[in-house]
């Protein structure tokens with residue numbers, strides 16, 4: 001009998017076909033209130049599951065006694081309880097690496113857009129309010145030659161720092177769980193304490209996984225350490241930040257601005273105070289969202305799933 005796979009985010013047609021040629025497949029484009037019960041019911045006979053952007057609760061998995069592998073089309077694994085996976089001996093596969101460059105591009109666009117007020121000024125032009133040479137009140141700040149503070153110098157953090165060092169002549173300081181000798185050699189990056197990073201950086205850029213250790217670890221205390229001219233860039237996970245404290249720092253101009261791809265609650269509510277602030281650039285969690293990169297992520301996730309179901313070791317296991 002064929003193994004049963006539950007797909008909970010739409011896949012490119014050829015990858016869907018690949019799964020259907022080998023497994024019995026139940027597919028959902030995405031999960032919403034209308035199909036949630038059907039999704040949970042399908043897990044009841046599933047050996048494998050693949051998808052993204054959905055918190056997978058232990059309750060859901062308790063009802064999936066045959067499951068051996070979950071394959072997420074993301075590098076982040078914070079939608080899963082890793083301890084639960086370990087307890088049950090389940091595999092959790094993810095997609096590191098293939099999205100480093102696209103995500104670093106997004107982060108760099110946030111750095112540039114926030115520093116040079118690109119969105120604010122483009123909106124001014126579109127609104128027909130460009131009536132003459134802009135005055136000092138609408139000037140931005142330099143990016144080149146400034147100091148980038150990477151909090152988390154892993155795969156994506158290193159890709160951001162490479163752009164900053166080689167492309168923009170920026171000085172790189174970083175803090176990480178452990179020193180990163182490659183970044184120090186290749187990018188002249190300097191390891192500093194967490195506190196020094198917030199104090200010295202012109203751009204503070206966390207690129208950390210969301211874990212119990214990182215949740216809400218950037219708050220009022222950290223924002224108070226930052227320079228009034230510094231910009232906060234977050235494309236890792238919204239929940240590592242105390243968002244109310246960020247809003248407060250932006251309102252009081254304790255910091256100059258923020259470029260954000262991720263938020264405490266997503267999608268960001270249309271009435272979020274963040275959207276009222278001119279010194280905020282907000283994106284809808286698009287770090288890896290290019291055709292090529294999302295394709296590569298889906299391919300890798302499908303391969304991870306197939307390997308796991310065939311009894312081979314998937315290339316990228318978080319658990």
Ligand SMILES: NC(=O)c1ccc[n+]([C@@H]2O[C@H](COP(=O)([O-])OP(=O)(O)OC[C@H]3O[C@@H](n4cnc5c(N)ncnc54)[C@H](O)[C@@H]3O)[C@@H](O)[C@H]2O)c1
Pocket residue numbers: 075076077096097099103151152153154155156157175176177178207208209210213214235236237261262285286287288
């Ligand atoms: N916005 C997006 O679309 C998008 C895209 C890709 C990744 N992400 C997020 O970015 C995260 C990082 O991805 P990655 O592939 O670079 O991961 P990675 O594991 O390669 O890098 C994370 C780094 O953070 C360090 N770290 C962990 N906890 C720390 C702490 N408390 N203090 C200091 N350093 C710490 C680790 O040692 C590691 O070097 C993902 O987990 C995901 O949540 C977001």
Ligand SMILES: O=C(O)[C@H](O)CO
Pocket residue numbers: 052053073074075076077099287288
């Ligand atoms: O973790 C990731 O890969 C991105 O945030 C997409 O969810």
